[in-house]
Amino acid sequence: MTPREVAALIAYVVKLDPRLALDDQAAAAERLAQWCDLLSDVPAQAHGWDAARTARDYIARNPYRIQPSDVSRPWHTHKADQIGRHVGTFEPTAHPEIDPDDETGDAYVAALRREREAVAAGRIAPVTLRAITAGPAAAEVERRLAALGEYMPPSVKQVLAEQRPRRTERERAAVEGRPDPLDVSCIYEHCLAPVGEPCRNARRQVRTKPHPTRLDRAAAHHARRQEQETAA
Template identity: 55%
Template sequence: MNRREVAALLAYAVRLDPRSAPADQAAADETLDQWADLLADVPSTAPHPTGRPWDASQVVRHHIATSPYPIKPSDVSRPWHAFRRDVVDRHHDPVPAADPDDPAAYRAELLGTRHAVALGAAPAATFRELTGGPAPEVAERLAALGSYVPRSVAQALADYRPRRAERERRATEGLPDPLNVACPYEQCRARAGEPCRNVHRTPRSTAHPSRLDLATARHYAPEAAA
C-alpha cells in the first residue's frame, strides 16, 4: 500500500476503535510513518484462487472485533504474509508465452509471474481445469461463512472458534450443516446461522438432533430428487 492507502486504512481503524486515535498531529504523523513503512509490501486487496480475496480493511475490522488490544501494523502484515504463502503454495507455473529457445526470456517470464503472484498483483495459476478443484457448492458454502482466512491461520484459530471450524469442515467435506437451517425444536427455535440454546438460553456446543435431521434432509433432497 502507498502512503495514501495506509492513511485511509488508519482512518478506518480509528473510526471503528476511537481508542487508537493519535493524541495530536505529531503522533498522527509518527503513526502513519510506522504503518506506511511496515505495510509498504502489503496490498489493500489481492485475489485468491478459491475466490475469497485478501482485504486489508477486513483484517482491521476482524482484529478490532475480536481482540481487546489496540491494533498494530503487524496485525495486518502478519496475516498478509500467511495469505501470500497460501496463495504461492497453490500456484503452478503456467507455460510462458516466451520462446522456450530463449532461456533468458523464458526464465524471466516465469520469475515475473511468480513475483506478481507473491505480491498479490496477479492471481495464482492452478490446475483446477485438470483436477476439478472444489465443487462449486463447497466454494459457495465457504464463501458464505465470511471473508478469507488462510488455512494455516484457520487451523491455529480452530480451538478459539470451534463453531466456525466445524462449519468449515462440514462445508469442505460436503456434509450437511445444521446452522444452515432454523432449529425446529420447540424450546430452542434458533434462527439459521445461530447456535442452538439450552433451556437456560445458553449456546450449546452441538445442534439439537432434530435440527441436524432437518439439515440432512434438505442437504440431500436435490440429490435424491435427481
C-alpha cells in the same frame, strides 16, 4: 501501501475502534510514520487480499488494540500461500514472444519468473490446476493425467528432458523458486562463461555442474531478486 493509503486505513480502524483516536497531532504523526514503515511492502488490495478487511476482522475478533503488524503478518502469510499454491504453468499462446525452439529456454524462464512475481504481488491469481481433480470425476481425471501428463505424455516429456537437461533444470528451478546458476556469468578464471551458457573446464569442455563461485553468485542474485519481489 502509500502514505495516503495508510492514513485512510488508520482513519478506518479509528472509526471501528474509537479507543485508537489521538488528539495530539505529534502522536498522530508518529503513529502514521510507524504504520507507513511497517506497511510499505503491504498492498492495500490485491488478489484475494484487502488490508481494510483484514483490519476489520482483527478488531471484530480481538479485544486488543490493533497494531500495524496485525495487518502485515497476515499479508505475508497470504503471499506465501499464493506462491505455494502456484504450480508455475501458464497458457503458451499468451506468450507469442517465446520461441518454442529456443534451446536455452531463457524467454520461458523469464516468463515463469514474471508470473511468480505477479502472483507474489497479488496482481494475478495463482494457477493451481488442482481443482479439476475434485468432485465425482476425480478418478477419471487422475487416470487421464497419469496417461497424458500436463501437456504431453510422460514418456515424451521424459525424452525431451533427457535431450535438453539444461533447459529442464532451469525450468524446474524457476518453478520451485530456486537460484539458477545460468542467471549470472561465471567469474572463474578458466571458465568465464557468460549468462545462459554452462561452465567449462580448462579444456573448454562443458561441466555437468557450475563452478562453486558461480553458485554463490547465483544465490546472491536470487536473494536480491526476492527482496525486490517482496518490496514490489
